[in-house]
Amino acid sequence: MSENYTALYDQHKKAGASFTDFGGWQMPLKYESELAEHHAVRQSAGLFDLSHMGEVWVSGPDAAAFLDYALVGKLSAIAVGKAKYSLICDTDGGIIDDLISYRRPSSEGSDKYLVVPNAGNAKVVAAALLERSAAFDVAVQDASAETSLIAVQGPHAEAILLTLVPAEQHSLVTELKYYAAVEVPVTYDGGTQDLLLARTGYTGEDGFEVYVPNEDAPSLWEALLEAGEGHGLIPAGLAARDSLRLEAGMPLYGNELSRHVNAYAAGLGPVVALAKESDFVGKEALAAIKAAGVGDTIGQKLVGLKGKGRRAARAHYSALKDGSLIGEVTSGQPSPTLGYPVALAYVDVEHSAVGTVIDVDLRGKAEPFEVVPLPFYKRQK
CATH class of the missing domain: 3.30.70.1400 (Aminomethyltransferase beta-barrel domains)
Incomplete structure (x- = not known):
């Protein structure tokens, strides 16, 4: 069992989180329902603890x-x-x-x-x-050991953050572009602190990531939950984060990326x-x-796969063409947003063209999947 706990561990425990080991950290896998958390991020907003990340x-x-x-x-x-x-x-x-x-x-x-x-x-x-x-x-x-990272992701993320920022500073948030960051005064725990706010995320939705000292993380977390009560905000765990990033076609280190890739x-x-x-x-x-x-012309290539049936492919399942091994699935599950199975896989380049139909060995039964463009899901702007 991992021995690393984020500064928000008590908040997660109080909220009834189920925990899992991730990267040597005890992290919330889900709270009540990973599906509800996934849909909240797509439709309103989710609150994530990313304090296991490095700085x-x-x-x-x-x-x-x-x-x-x-x-x-x-x-x-x-x-x-x-x-x-x-x-x-x-x-x-x-x-x-x-x-x-x-x-x-x-x-x-x-x-x-x-x-x-x-x-x-x-x-x-x-x-x-x-x-x-x-x-x-x-x-x-x-500075990883003393820094916490909290993410607010979803279409209501901006409105939620604005409730904690003085009105005269709202433009710092509303005018912040994607893949940009700015110091913003944020009000929580009875005071206002300048925090680094980035318009980045790992969900395919609009959203923000806030860097905060460990000692202030619980107060900020509670303030964001309170601010989000009227906006459909709920805390979300790693399970929802994984299904969201997969729909957005974003690679995960240890799955799609490694020293061997x-x-x-x-x-x-x-x-x-x-x-x-x-x-x-x-x-x-x-x-x-x-x-x-x-x-391009040799080796393997990472592709997106759309299941033509109902059963999902999972990591390490074999990709086949005419019964021959051509690659391996790195991530896969049913897409809560799209309603069909999606997967990422490395396949031989000669079978990587969009529209190619291959099979995935789903525990002894070959099921058809089609190579499709990435990302699987793209938000409407």
């Missing part, structure tokens, strides 16, 4: 150049206040983690970024960044900035992988 601050005169070297993207090109999805890779091109980096305001002659790795990889990523920083004038600070097979080739002049860890290997046609 690593990178600052100093060489911060931008350092992240250009440490990650596969061009982080120096991000404007202050904006965010970028990227990967940190091994020298052989394998994916150590996928992460989001936020460029924050800093003093003249210096740069500052917040790098957010996944839960189970937080310590590994922090260590890799520290190791890769040796030749750069930067400071790498792992490269960006081109995973459909993340555009994330890799081979054109940037500076070197970066894994550049030579990734250039060779791309040149070889991996994920």
Whole structure:
């Protein structure tokens, strides 16, 4: 059993959560119904504890150049206040983690970024960044242990947050673009604190993620629940988060991504900035992988699958064509929103074209699935 508990553990326990081990943390799997939580996020709003995620601050005169070297993207090109999805890779091109980096305001002659790795990889990523920083004038600070992260996701997320922000500051929230972040005064527990608010998420809906010191997390959680009472807000656990991200076609580290997978097979080739002049860890290997046609003309490719029947595929089920093994499902379940089974799978590229019908071995019975474009679900804007 994991020994890590977020600062919100007591709130989850009080709300009747069922817990599960995730990335070494005891996290709420669901409260009453994962289906109700899923539909709440699609139709109104859900409240998530993401405090198991990591937070690593990178600052100093060489911060931008350092992240250009440490990650596969061009982080120096991000404007202050904006965010970028990227990967940190091994020298052989394998994916150590996928992460989001936020460029924050800093003093003249210096740069500052917040790098957010996944839960189970937080310590590994922090260590890799520290190791890769040796030749750069930067400071790498792992603030994961003292930082909580709370997400409000769904069409009512903005309205809920505005109830905790002074009226004269509402524009900070309403004008915040997707993949951007800003310091916002938030009122809770009888006072107002400036908190980092990001318009990001892992659900396919509009939403926000709020970074808050551990000691303030319970008060903020309760304030958000109270603010959301008239908006259909309910707490949501990992089960709903997984079904939401799958419908949105978003990869999960440990399922779609790993050290044994490269960006081109995973459909993340555009994330890799081979054109940037500076070197970066894994550049030579990734250039060779791309040149070889991996994920395009050879090897396997991550695809979306729509079940033509009612039964769902699950992770590690075999993908077949004419009875021959052509790949493996990485994630799969019935889609609560769409009403049919969906799955992500790596399949041989010759069977990866949209419209191709393949079979998935559902515990001894082959069932047809069709390759479809990703994402499965896209919200109406």
